[in-house]
Amino acid sequence: MESQDLRRAGLKVTLPRMKILEILERRQGDHHMSAEDVYKALLEAGEDIGLATVYRVLTQFEAAGLVTRHHFEGGQAVFELAGKEHHDHIVCNQCGRIFEFQNETIEQCQEKVAREAGFLIRDHSLILYGDCQRPNCAYRAQGQGRGKSPASPGRARGSKS
Template structure:
C-alpha cells in the first residue's frame, strides 16, 4: 500500500483517485511551496488528470478537516495549502506577486512563547505572517 493511501486511510478518508493525486502534488511540493486550489487544478490538468476545480476545493477542505493539510489565509483574500507539519514555521508573503516563503527562527518562536507566558497565556496555536516585496524577479501584478 502506498504512503498516500496509508495517510488517507489513517485520516479516515476513503482512497479515491482525486484524493491520491492531490495528496501527491502536495507531498512532492518543494520546501516552502504553497498551492492554491487553482494551482493544484492547473497541475492536475497539465498531467492529464480530469479532476474538476470543485472537486479540488472539496478534497482540500476534507484534508483540512482531517488534519492532513494546513490552510493559510493571506491578505488579498487568497488561501494556500501545505501538508500539515509538526515543525513550527512562519511565512513571508510578497504583496506584489503573492510568492510565499517559509522560515524557521527558533529565537523568534521562543520569544512568542515567552511573551504569551508573561501575559498569562498558554499558546495553543501560532501563526506569523510577514508581508513585503520579494527581490527575486518579482513580476508585479
C-alpha cells in the same frame, strides 16, 4: 504509496484524494497552492475532478493534519503539505515569492506573551510582507490596481501601511 497516508489519516482512499495528494507532493518550486492552483494542476494532468471536491478534500486534509492552510493577503487561502517542521512565512509583495523561516526566539516570546495575557495558544499565524531584493524579482509598476495576478508565478498584491 501515499494511499497509506490517507488510510492513516482515517480517510477512504479515493481517486480524487490520491490525485490531489500527488499534486501536492510532486509540486516543484513553490509548494504553496491555492485550491484553484490544485484544480488547474488536476486539469492539466487530465483528471476530471471538480473544484468543490478540491475544496472538500483540502479541508479534510487540513483536519487530518496532512496539509496546513494559510491566509496570506489576497483573499485566497493557500495550502502546503504538512510534515516538515513548523515555520512561518515571508511573502514578497512584488513577485509573490515565499520564504519560510523558523525562529525559536519568536516562538518563545509568543508563548510568554500569551501566558501572561491568560491565553492558551492553539495556533498562530505570522506572516511578513515585503520586497525580496533579488534582481529577478518580478517588479511590477508601482500603483498597480488590483487586477488579477498572472496565473502561475505570483499572487502578489499591493502593500499596506
